[in-house]
Amino acid sequence: MHPTRRHFVLRSLGASALLATTARSWAAGYPDRPITFVCPWPAGGTADMTMRALCGAAAKQLGQTIVVENKAGASGMLGLKALASAKPDGYTIGQIPISVTxxxxxxxxxIDPLKDLTYLARTSGQAFGIAVRTDAPWKTLKEFVAAAKADPGKLTYGSAGIGGATHVGMEEFALAAGVQFNHIPYKGGAPALQDLMGGQIDALADSSSWAPHVKAGKLRLLATWGEKRTQDFPQTPTLREQGFDVVVDAPNGIGAPKGLDPAIERKLREVFKAAAASPEFTSACDKIDAPLMYLDGPDYEKYVAATYKKETVLIERLKLKELMAKG
Structure with missing residues (x-):
């Protein structure tokens, strides 16, 4: 090799080694300042409550504060876009709504969920269900379906927005039942619940916002949407138990922007694995009847890829593009 060329190669190798050593040293000192956690939902909601409990447990492990920043809007996509666009230095992490698929x-x-994010952990699911007022004429899901068949498009239901888990889940159920509902989209589950209580809509498809009202005897829960019956409402059968092959649990997950240092990624995966098993987090999930669904980062990434393929089929089958165009 030419002396000048050899000198250049050796110098380049030396610089690379120095950079690698510096990166390892920097990662070893992580974190040395507070971490921002982007929650793409409003403060006080079920996702916000569980994520704050999770971050509190993780902060103890890291020895640093984790500041939860609520960036709500666009069915969780506003906050996720901010997360994906952040610097991949480990100081901005956040919740990844599975609806990104x-x-x-x-x-x-x-956002390309298969290319633009680093997956750290899947943590918990959500307890979805169909609720009606207790003075409604339908005592069971069977009666509700029969009424929808008798008068297609008359029965109304509210959801947290077009294209979200509750809207898609309800339309998937309608397809399986061979019925047609009149969908009324809201800017979240809370206003939809309010209108159900006020008699403006016939039914509500939502996560466990209905739970306290069911317990108080003001609402009737016709079905839950998980693999198994919920802990708080074991008397209510799932959609699948009632003959409709539909399961919706929309699990929450934790991630970071793409390009995270591997050493920092490993550390965060370890920390959130411990946090997902902590009493603080499990207690917060119990309060809203959310099932624990932990997966480590690599397995969570495989789950996202599989869900992406499933959504491709669902979008076509439910004609979601047409539904969203109608508004």
Whole structure:
């Protein structure tokens, strides 16, 4: 090798080694300042409550504060876009709504979930269900379906928005039942619940916002949407038990922007694994009847990829692009 060329190669190798050593040293000192956790939902909601409990447990492990920043809007996609666009230095992490696998294909958000994110952990699911008022004429899901068949498009239901888990889950159920509902989209589950209580809509498809009202005897729960019956409402059968092969649990997960240092990624995966098993987090999940669904980062990434494929089929089968175009 030419002396000048050899000198250049050796110098380059030395610089690379120095950079690698510096990166390892920097990662070893992580974190040396507070971490921002982007929650793509409003403060006080079920996702916010569980994520704050999770971050509190993780902060103890890290020896640093984790500041929860609520960036709500666009069915969780506003906050996720902010997360994906952040510097991949480990100081901005956040919740990844699984609906990104659907919204990215519908064009609602310019994120490729298979390329633009680092997956750290899947943590817990959600308890979804169909609720009606106790003075409603339908005592069972069977009666509700029969009424919908008798008068297609008359029965109304509210959801947290077009294209979200509750809207898609309800439409998937309608397809399986061979019925047609009149969907009334809201800007969240809370206003939809309020209108159900006030008699403006016939039914509500939502996560466990209905729970306290069911317990108080003001609402009737016709079905839950998980693999198994919920802990708080064991008397209510699932959709699958009632003959409709539909399961919706929309699990929450934790992630970071793409390009995270591998050493920092490993550390965060270890920390959130411990946090997901902590009394603080499990207690917060118990309060809203949310099932624990932990997966480590690599397995969570495989789950997202599988969900992406499932959503491709669902978008076509439910004609979601057409539904969203109608508004």
């Amino acid at each position: 659907r919204f990215s294909q519908l064009g609602t958000v310019q």
